[in-house]
Amino acid sequence: MVPGALFHFSWLKIPANRIDFLTFVFSAAIVLVGAVNVVRQRNPVLAALSLVMTLFGVAVLFVEQQANFLAAVQIIVYAGAIVVLFLFVIMFLGVDREESISEEPLRGQRFWAYLLMALTFVGLLLAGLGSRFGSGVPSVAGTLNDNPAHPRSATPDVVVLGKSVFTTYLFAFEITSALLVIAVVGAVVLARRPGAGPLAEEDDDEVEVEVETAEPEEVST
Amino acid sequence: MTALLAATPAHLTVKIAYLSILPMLALLGGALVILVWSSLLRRPLETVWITSLTVLAATAALVLSLMQYFDVIHHGAHVAIDGAIVSDGFSAFVAVLVSAAVVVAALVGDGWLQQETIRGPEFHVLVLVSASGAMVMGAANDLIVVFLGLEILSIALYVLAAFNARRRQSGEAALKYFVLGGFSSAVFLYGIALVYGSTGTTNLPQIASYLAQNYVLHNGMLLAGLALLLVGFGFKAAAVPFHLWTPDVYQGSPSPVTGFMAAVAKVGAFAALLRVFVSSFGLLRADWQPAVWVIAVASLLLGASVALVQRDIKRMLAYSSINHAGFILLGLQAGSTKGVEGSLYYLFAYSFLALGSFAVISVVGGPGDGRHGLDRYRGLARRQPWLAGALALFLVAQAGIPPTTGFWAKLEVLQAAAGAHSYALAVIAMLSAVIAGFFYLRVVVLMYSPAGATGDGAATGTIVDTVEPARAVGDEGEPVGVAPGGEAGSGAVALLEADTGESAEPLVIPGTTGIALALCAGATVVLGIYPAWLTDFAHQATLLFHP
Numbered sequence: 001m002v003p004g005a006l007f008h009f010s011w012l013k014i015p016a017n018r019i020d021f022l023t024f025v026f027s028a029a030i031v032l033v034g035a036v037n038v039v040r041q042r043n044p045v046l047a048a049l050s051l052v053m054t055l056f057g058v059a060v061l062f063v064e065q066q067a068n069f070l071a072a073v074q075i076i077v078y079a080g081a082i083v084v085l086f087l088f089v090i091m092f093l094g095v096d097r098e099e100s101i102s103e104e105p106l107r108g109q110r111f112w113a114y115l116l117m118a119l120t121f122v123g124l125l126l127a128g129l130g131s132r133f134g135s136g137v138p139s140v141a142g143t144l145n146d147n148p149a150h151p152r153s154a155t156p157d158v159v160v161l162g163k164s165v166f167t168t169y170l171f172a173f174e175i176t177s178a179l180l181v182i183a184v185v186g187a188v189v190l191a192r193r194p195g196a197g198p199l200a201e202e203d204d205d206e207v208e209v210e211v212e213t214a215e216p217e218e219v220s221t
Numbered sequence: 222m223t224a225l226l227a228a229t230p231a232h233l234t235v236k237i238a239y240l241s242i243l244p245m246l247a248l249l250g251g252a253l254v255i256l257v258w259s260s261l262l263r264r265p266l267e268t269v270w271i272t273s274l275t276v277l278a279a280t281a282a283l284v285l286s287l288m289q290y291f292d293v294i295h296h297g298a299h300v301a302i303d304g305a306i307v308s309d310g311f312s313a314f315v316a317v318l319v320s321a322a323v324v325v326a327a328l329v330g331d332g333w334l335q336q337e338t339i340r341g342p343e344f345h346v347l348v349l350v351s352a353s354g355a356m357v358m359g360a361a362n363d364l365i366v367v368f369l370g371l372e373i374l375s376i377a378l379y380v381l382a383a384f385n386a387r388r389r390q391s392g393e394a395a396l397k398y399f400v401l402g403g404f405s406s407a408v409f410l411y412g413i414a415l416v417y418g419s420t421g422t423t424n425l426p427q428i429a430s431y432l433a434q435n436y437v438l439h440n441g442m443l444l445a446g447l448a449l450l451l452v453g454f455g456f457k458a459a460a461v462p463f464h465l466w467t468p469d470v471y472q473g474s475p476s477p478v479t480g481f482m483a484a485v486a487k488v489g490a491f492a493a494l495l496r497v498f499v500s501s502f503g504l505l506r507a508d509w510q511p512a513v514w515v516i517a518v519a520s521l522l523l524g525a526s527v528a529l530v531q532r533d534i535k536r537m538l539a540y541s542s543i544n545h546a547g548f549i550l551l552g553l554q555a556g557s558t559k560g561v562e563g564s565l566y567y568l569f570a571y572s573f574l575a576l577g578s579f580a581v582i583s584v585v586g587g588p589g590d591g592r593h594g595l596d597r598y599r600g601l602a603r604r605q606p607w608l609a610g611a612l613a614l615f616l617v618a619q620a621g622i623p624p625t626t627g628f629w630a631k632l633e634v635l636q637a638a639a640g641a642h643s644y645a646l647a648v649i650a651m652l653s654a655v656i657a658g659f660f661y662l663r664v665v666v667l668m669y670s671p672a673g674a675t676g677d678g679a680a681t682g683t684i685v686d687t688v689e690p691a692r693a694v695g696d697e698g699e700p701v702g703v704a705p706g707g708e709a710g711s712g713a714v715a716l717l718e719a720d721t722g723e724s725a726e727p728l729v730i731p732g733t734t735g736i737a738l739a740l741c742a743g744a745t746v747v748l749g750i751y752p753a754w755l756t757d758f759a760h761q762a763t764l765l766f767h768p
Contacts, residue, residue: 171305171366172365172366178249178350178373179372181249181253181346182350182377185256185350186379186380188343189384190380
């Protein structure tokens with residue numbers, strides 16, 4: 001009945017849900033293959049697309065942890081927006097340029113990178129295994145919704161997140177709009193051409209403004 | 222709409238105490254009004270109007286923050302918007318200071334924009350939004366809100382640093398500031414994550430109560446988070462060893478922006494630093510005080526000694542601002558109410574000194590804002606007595622000579638340090654004040670010395686100077702020796718001619734910059750003669766410190 005029953009993973013001592021396990025193995029493989037591809041690909045576009053693959057695999061892992069909202073955000077923001085941004089940059093800089101991944105600008109950088117990576121990995125592993133490393137309790141913050149009256153299964157995480165965005169983090173959420181204002185104004189400032197003198201710039205401004213605001217001016221008069 | 226609201230469960234709606242956020246809303250609202258108005262017009266909006274609107278918005282914010290202050294006095298401090306913002310004397314003090322700084326910065330910026338013939342509302346809009354970020358940092362009650370305030374403050378500053386598109390150094394400064402600032406923001410965010418991981422909350426009072434109720438046995442993660450927070454704040458406040466961006470960015474940014482940056486970025490960073498460390502992590506005082514001690518000593522000594530050998534006045538003031546950061550850290554290191562009070566007072570005094578000094582520099586820098594060699598200040602008093610007088614006042618005040626605010630500021634933090642029994646730190650601070658006094662007074666002497674026994678080109682960077690012993694000491698490190706005699710003399714004459722040709726053009730003080738200078742000078746002198754007003758304000762602000 002359960003497809004997982006076809007396989008016998010008794011040597012792995014998997015007690016509970018095999019679908020969970022299979023999903024994990026499958027998506028972990030996707031994540032790893034994608035990650036290795038990001039580093040190994042010579043073509044930057046393919047490397048970026050491999051990154052999408054990794055991010056999708058991570059999204060599946062999030063779903064498996066019942067973090068549905070996080071999975072959706074992972075796909076929309078990372079796979080959707082950020083990788084597209086990468087691709088834009090790659091296209092601007094030239095797609096046809098292949099990186100030579102074997103040359104070393106710094107002597108022995110490969111060796112040190114491997115060493116550093118290995119150390120980080122071992123460190124993370126140790127920190128994860130000895131989970132009392134931080135503050136004496138394995139999980140300080142608890143689950144997303146640790147209200148005993150409403151157990152976790154009763155409220156989906158989107159509801160919990162929505163609640164906290166509109167209560168605890170309401171101000172943080174709203175004040176972020178100031179960052180958007182800065183982004184718009186900053187883009188205008190940085191994209192503006194220097195202009196040799198006052199005259200040239202004045203002309204420039206006038207033309208642009210006229211084109212843009214002809215309509216609202218008519219409305220107001 | 223009302224039906225929907227009625228149907229919403231009560232726990233989902235947050236009561237918003239508007240008075241606690243009105244000052245920042247005034248600044249943001251002013252920015253939006255300027256943007257919308259200028260985009261609706263057929264012709265570019267005159268800079269005069271933009272400046273007036275900015276000053277209006279900042280004055281409104283000033284009045285509102287004073288109202289908030291009196292509200293706090295009568296009704297006590299409280300948290301607002303579900304604990305994201307705190308309305309207490311401290312936040313009101315910061316709001317008052319920031320809005321006053323915006324008034325001055327907008328006026329100075331107006332003069333500079335007209336001098337550079339740059340039109341458009343962007344400068345003032347960015348100043349307003351950036352200042353609102355500093356205000357958010359002063360009122361933040363949650364590490365996430367602190368971070369957002371920090372980002373709003375700094376991202377607007379990155380753009381402002383690049384504002385002078387005709388000057389290559391401006392873009393360079395912005396890029397350096399952006400890359401290093403982005404890095405330090407990431408460090409700061411990581412610090413927040415570690416603190417969250419070890420206390421289970423990002424809310425500042427909740428962190429304090431968690432630490433009060435639980436003894437954290439394995440506190441490696443907590444201390445690491447604390448250290449990363451200190452690094453992030455130290456970067457924004459330009460404290461050694463996180464100061465490396467300061468001289469280049471201060472030198473490259475347009476002068477009014479540098480003044481604004483020196484004043485408001487420091488206010489924001491130190492406000493949040495004081496609140497987070499003293500109120501939330503006050504119980505871990507024994508852990509962070511040594512680190513702050515080291516940073517303070519390094520800032521005090523390095524800032525003062527490296528400023529001695531600078532030839533560019535903006536670089537010199539950059540190192541002097543590092544020195545001032547060390548003084549402000551004295552108050553934090555004390556970790557007491559008195560310390561916070563001293564730091565607040567120092568921030569207030571320093572903000573106006575920095576704004577005023579850089580206002581003078583932006584005038585002396587001339588069109589193009591490029592000439593900032595110390596030699597341009599030789600004999601300034603004869604050409605521009607008022608300008609020279611104002612700069613002399615600001616420099617003397619920064620050196621800590623009574624009766625100016627600078628003196629009382631140094632006195633306050635030194636008293637706090639002595640009160641906390643950090644006598645060594647107080648002695649080092651006084652020593653650095655002596656060193657710093659030397660280079661401040663050197664510029665003052667330079668301005669009041671007669672123009673031109675010998676001259677040298679700021680552009681070539683070589684220094685031919687036999688008149689002043691003070692300068693000679695500063696130049697000792699220079700491998701190119703001072704060569705008195707015919708060869709150097711003739712070179713000097715040639716350069717002198719070029720120089721006088723340059724300085725013969727009259728320096729025009731724009732009216733708005735004049736007003737700004739008068740405001741800064743007035744604040745420095747009046748509050749220096751009647752220090753009780755400001756000390757009372759700072760004292761009340763710390764008494765009404767929320768947790």
